[in-house]
Amino acid sequence: MKxxxxxxxxxxxxxxxATCSAVLLFLILSNLGKIGAVVGWVWNVLTPVVVGxxxxxxxxPVSEFFxxxxxxxxxxxxxxxxxxxxxxxxCLVLALIILLVALIPSLAQSISKLIKNWDNYTVKLxxxxxxxxxLGAKFGLKINLSNVADNLMxxxxxxxxxxxxxxLGVIGNIGAVVVDVVIGxxxxxxxxxxxxxxxxxxxxxxxxxVKEEKLERERKLLNNxxxxxxxxxxxxxxxxxxxxxxxxxxxxxxxxxxxxxxxxVVGLTNIIPTFGPIIGATVGVFFTILESPIKALIFxxxxxxxxxxxxxxxxxxxxxxxxxxxxxxxxxxxxxxxxIAGMLGILLAIPFAAIFVIIYKETILPKLEARQIKINSKxxxxxxxxxx
Numbered sequence: 001m002k003x004x005x006x007x008x009x010x011x012x013x014x015x016x017x018a019t020c021s022a023v024l025l026f027l028i029l030s031n032l033g034k035i036g037a038v039v040g041w042v043w044n045v046l047t048p049v050v051v052g053x054x055x056x057x058x059x060x061p062v063s064e065f066f067x068x069x070x071x072x073x074x075x076x077x078x079x080x081x082x083x084x085x086x087x088x089x090x091c092l093v094l095a096l097i098i099l100l101v102a103l104i105p106s107l108a109q110s111i112s113k114l115i116k117n118w119d120n121y122t123v124k125l126x127x128x129x130x131x132x133x134x135l136g137a138k139f140g141l142k143i144n145l146s147n148v149a150d151n152l153m154x155x156x157x158x159x160x161x162x163x164x165x166x167x168l169g170v171i172g173n174i175g176a177v178v179v180d181v182v183i184g185x186x187x188x189x190x191x192x193x194x195x196x197x198x199x200x201x202x203x204x205x206x207x208x209x210v211k212e213e214k215l216e217r218e219r220k221l222l223n224n225x226x227x228x229x230x231x232x233x234x235x236x237x238x239x240x241x242x243x244x245x246x247x248x249x250x251x252x253x254x255x256x257x258x259x260x261x262x263x264x265v266v267g268l269t270n271i272i273p274t275f276g277p278i279i280g281a282t283v284g285v286f287f288t289i290l291e292s293p294i295k296a297l298i299f300x301x302x303x304x305x306x307x308x309x310x311x312x313x314x315x316x317x318x319x320x321x322x323x324x325x326x327x328x329x330x331x332x333x334x335x336x337x338x339x340i341a342g343m344l345g346i347l348l349a350i351p352f353a354a355i356f357v358i359i360y361k362e363t364i365l366p367k368l369e370a371r372q373i374k375i376n377s378k379x380x381x382x383x384x385x386x387x388x
Contacts (some may be wrong), residue, residue: 020169030357038172042261048180048182048183049184049185049186049187050184050254051180051181051182051184051185051188052153052183052185052186052187052188052190052191052196053154053188053191054184055184055185055187055188055189055192056187056188056189056192056195058233059088059188059189060192060195061080061094061230061234062087062091063084063086063087063088063192064086065084066084066087066088067080067081067083067084070083071083072089076269081193081195081200082193085189085192085193088189088192092185109112109260113257113258117291118187125259129376139243152193158207159281168365182203185264187249188314190339200278205235206218210215215364217362220362221358221359221362221363222345224358224362225355225358225359228351228354228355228358229351232350232351232354235315237271238318239270239310239314239315239318240267240268240270240271241267242269242314243266243267243270243307243314244263244266244270244312245263246306247262247263247266247302247306248260248263249304250302251299251302254295254298254299254302255295256288256299256302257287257288257291257295258287258288258291260298261287262283262284262287262288264282265280265283266280266281266283266284266303267280268280269283270310272347273350277303277307277310280303281300281303281304281307284299285299317370330346333350333353336349337349337352359367
C-alpha cells in the first residue's frame with residue numbers, strides 16, 4: 001500500500017489515471033446498450049436471491065420473537081433458532097390461508113357481479129357521457145362523447161385482438177415473476193436458517209479489513225438504520241391492514257357494493273405514501289358510481305373520514321412521531337423516488353431519507369464539526385507586530 005501511495009506521487013501518475021478514466025468512460029458510454037442488457041440478465045438471475053434476502057430480513061424479527069419468548073427455555077441455541085424459523089413459516093402460511101379463505105369467495109362474488117352487470121354499467125356510462133355532452137353544449141362547448149361511449153367496448157376488443165401476443169407475453173412475464181418470488185421466499189427461509197453462518201462470514205471479513213473503532217461506529221449506524229427501516233415497514237403494513245379492515249366493516253354497514261374488492265384495493269394502495277389513498281378512493285368511486293351515485297357519495301364521505309382518522313390518529317400512534325423527515329419534504333422525496341426507481345422508489349424514499357439523516361448526524365456532522373474546530377484553533381497567518 002505504501003509503495004502504491006509513493007507511486008501516485010510521481011508527476012506522470014495523475015495524467016495516467018486521468019487518461020485511463022477518460023478511456024473507461026468512453027467505453028461505457030459507447031456500450032450502454034450492451035451494459036444494460038448484461039445488467040438486466042444479471043438481475044434476472046439474481047432476482048430469487050434478492051427476494052430471498054429481503055424475505056429473510058423481514059421475517060427475522062418474527063423468528064427472533066418466537067425464539068426469545070415461546071422457545072426461551074430450550075437450551076440449545078441452534079434448536080431455538082430452527083424452531084423460531086419454523087414458527088415464522090407457520091405464521092406466513094396461516095396468514096396466506098386466512099387471507100385466501102376470507103377474501104377469495106367475496107372477491108370472486110364481486111368480480112362475478114361486475115362482469116354480470118357490465119352491460120348495465122355501459123348503458124349508465126353512456127347516459128353520464130350524454131349528460132356531460134349536453135351540459136357542455138349549454139355553455140357553448142361542442143363536445144360529442146356519445147360515439148366514444150358507443151364504440152368504447154368495440155375499440156377495447158379491437159385493441160386486445162390486435163395485441164394479443166404482447167398481452168400473452170406480459171402474462172408470461174407476470175408468471176415468471178411469481179415463480180421467482182416463490183423461489184425467493186424459499187431461499188429466504190433457507191438464508192434465515194443459516195443466518196448465523198452468513199453473518200459470521202461477513203463479520204470476519206469486516207474485522208480483517210476495518211479497525212475496531214470504526215467497526216463499532218459502523219455497527220451502531222447499521223443498528224440504527226435497521227431499527228428505522230423495520231419500524232417503517234412494519235408500521236406501514238399494519239396501518240394498511242387496519243385501514244382495509246375498517247373500510248370493509250364500514251362499507252358492509254353502509255351496504256356499499258363491492259365492499260371486499262374495494263377494501264383490498266384501499267388497503268394495498270394505502271401502502272403508497274401520500275398518493276396511495278387518492279388512488280384507492282378513485283378506484284372505489286369508479287366501482288360504486290356505476291352501481292349507485294348516492295352510494296358513491298357515501299363512499300367518498302366515508303373514505304375521506306377514514307383517511308383523516310388514519311392520518312391524524314392511527315399513523316402517529318404507529319410511527320410514534322416522525323422518522324426525522326420534515327413533513328414539507330415528504331412530497332419532494334416521494335416524487336424524486338418515483339422518478340429514480342418507480343414504485344419501489346416511492347415506497348422506499350422516506351425510510352432511505354431517514355437513514356441518510358442518521359448518517360448525516362452520526363458520521364458527516366461530527367467530521368464537519370471537528371474540521372471547524374481544527375480551523376478555528378489555528379493561529380492567524382499574520383501576527384500583530386509588537387509596538388516600538
